[in-house]
Amino acid sequence: MKKVVSNINNLTSLWKTAATPYQGYHKETSFESAYIENAQWPNRIWTNLSPSENQLKEIQQQMINKDNHFTFSLFTLPNQENSIKLDAKIQLKSTQYGMSLELNEKFETQRQIDFKRVENTEEADIWSNAFFKAFGYEISTTTILKTKKNIPYYLVYFEQELIGTVILYTTNTIAGLHSLGIIPEKRKQGFATEIMRHTLNKAIDQNLSLATLQASEMAKEMYLKLGFSLDFLMKNYGVTNPS
Structure with missing residues (x-):
């Protein structure tokens, strides 16, 4: 519980x-x-x-x-x-x-994924647009700019090309993984799993003890394969x- x-x-x-x-x-x-x-x-x-x-x-x-x-x-x-x-x-x-996963050992990664935390209006625009492409609804540039000090919005790149978005939001020692989205033209290339592995490793580097998320029906299987368990x-x- x-x-x-x-x-x-x-x-x-x-x-x-x-x-x-x-x-x-x-x-x-x-x-x-x-x-x-x-x-x-x-x-x-x-x-x-x-x-x-x-x-x-x-x-x-x-x-x-x-x-x-x-x-x-x-x-x-x-x-x-x-x-x-x-x-x-x-x-x-x-x-x-x-779903949740206790953070113990780091995950092996296959590709070099780069994370850029949103810091300015241009990056907030890019994040908002990428999120909309991935999810079909909007987190506005204004909201991102007003909350970026307390909510880490990350743009995710592979070989200098934008592939998606993720939020790593922490409470106490909990790593909340939110808004992991892949833009349509980069889907079905294994990027979602790869971003998740890298993000979990970031959480371990921050000495966080438990990763949590809320998965869609479509994504649930991916998280089960990574070792997550269903909580609610x-x-x-x-x-x-x-x-």
Whole structure:
């Protein structure tokens, strides 16, 4: 359970850190939220594991009645029955898999991958564009510039050509791996696994003890092969026709 909590805390801390410069992080009795106006990310609302019916009711009211269109991320254990009842307007958008790996020995790497941490507007633009190509939604240049001191956004290069993006966000001794994306023209060349190995080695160099991430269905198998284990499910819900 400790790994589950550490993983969720790293992710939600990232959302909080992104929204705080915009005064967009709020903690209520039943839930927390992180929102940036006129942005696509993070714009999340969440609560603890196994929320009560009252908590779910409050979250649903917040989602349906407010103009800020949240994604509700529900954290559940893999063997937990999904018996929650949600309003018909709120539909499941995606499921992600919370995974972790204890950091012990370094990984063997096959290629020389170069990481460039975003430091200025030009690099923030490049990162934002590459992320959009990889994921199909935007983390804006403005958000990157406002948060780059606390969130390490990395551009990833192979032989001086941009191949993708990654964030290595740390909380205590936890290495949170986020936004690992490969631009379309560089896919199916083994770069995702190679970037992951290099990033895990960076985390070990920083004396971090546990790597955490939230994988899509498509990427889950890659992480299992690297030694990650499944800790929890993250089900993401949205309002079907927000006003």
